[in-house]
Amino acid sequence: MFSNFDFSVILNSWRYLFFDGMAFTLTLTALAAVGGVVLGTLIAMMRLSGLPVLPQVAKAYVNFMRSLPLVLVIFWFYFLVPYIGQWIIGAERPIQVGAFSSSLITFTLFEAAYFSEIMRAGIQSIPKGQSAAASALGLTYWQSMGNVILPQAFRNMLPVLLTQTIVLFQDTSLVYVLSITDFLGAASKVAQRDGRLVEMYLFAAVVYFAVCFIASLLVRRLQRRVAIIR
């Protein structure tokens, strides 16, 4: 079946695939995950704050982001952010935003909606008595969040956060619509240049599968190690 396949195309291009493509994919995944978790946690705190307006704003944001296809948001931001930037700083021309910055902003904002739902569940999973005890000791809201509630919430939710990050890793392949050279983009470029589409896309699939599968295994092992004894 593979008799007329030529897998040497992989050997010839692996440096480009991994050092350019995969490096970009991993960088984008890592930065967007960190940014998404931070922003998502703030959104979750807004949503649970019980203050006027803030919870509704947070809820609207999350529902809005979750009702849009990611590809559309990526497009949208790429073409819209320069104009929004222009409008904000009052420049004469649309400001220049590179494809990388644009995709990073997009993924951070988009993933924050998902991460915020995870963190909301995480914060709600901490018994009310914990924040009462923190308050009773004189800790302020932020001290209690930072030292008592969030560390426990993160630990409880770490497996889910990492699983969502694996999904994010796969989703980053959608940056192809901005012609960015991520791993899939690199594979696709080589495939078209050398006319070896099937081989390259097979190889890309195997790599994505291997990375995600190993990552899930690690998450499961981690899950057992970080569990808090209650």
Add this chain to the structure above:
Amino acid sequence: MTSSAMPPVSPVPEPQAAVDAAPGTGPVGTLLTECPPVAATTGPMIAIDNVSKWYGDFQVLTNCTTSVTKGEVVVVCGPSGSGKSTLIKCVNALEPFQKGQITVDGTKIADKKTNLPKLRSRVGMVFQHFELFPHLSITDNLSLAQRKVLGRGKAEAEAKGLALLERVGLKAHAHKFPGQLSGGQQQRVAIARALAMNPIVMLFDEPTSALDPEMVGEVLDVMVELAREGMTMMVVTHEMGFARKVANRVIFMDKGEIVEDAQKEEFFGSPRSERAQTFLSRILSH
């Protein structure tokens, strides 16, 4: 009920005398190693004035008025759902109330200008379910608030925590996590954690209700010792043995009202209200 390790029951010291003996000069090994900072007010330590509270339409507290003077041990009892836990949680503003005023050491807690975290840091609280922080070691549980709220250094906070752990007999467990301790041990750590803040008053919200019967004694021992050292205490509990031993006054609540507020001898000897009589006969009959 309380274990045989306790010295024979001595008459309850006069509150004022007990306080005079405790500060600073206290013998080595007392729970109160430092003089608690007390503002120079002549009023009661806790004054609860006509407090009412509603959950929606349901009234949980109705015109509650009482006070706790310095060095006094007041036990709050009553049937479940009578509002005793709610009342004690109002004292350090963990529960808001809609009417009335509570003054702690001269500070009005319902006043918008009151710095609640600062006030709470001076009021120790022990919860029914201990509420130790499960992700922190015992040492870190004891030093967290000392460092973040009182601004103590790491070494100082840990030394203070260790000294208190030794007093509650748990020094050997300092490196462990709460989940590795029994309920009674966790509650003793929780008491030590509250004491580490040098509180001017201690609130106990059913501290032994979640414990296995054989662990109640060790927690009550610590509380009795604390009371004998002159700590001002407000204790919600069903442990009438504890009340008989160390309380100065007993408050009986029913259906959100303070039905009886009497000296210990009077309460146990001849309760005035019928409801208190019924309650006592039920709780003391077995």
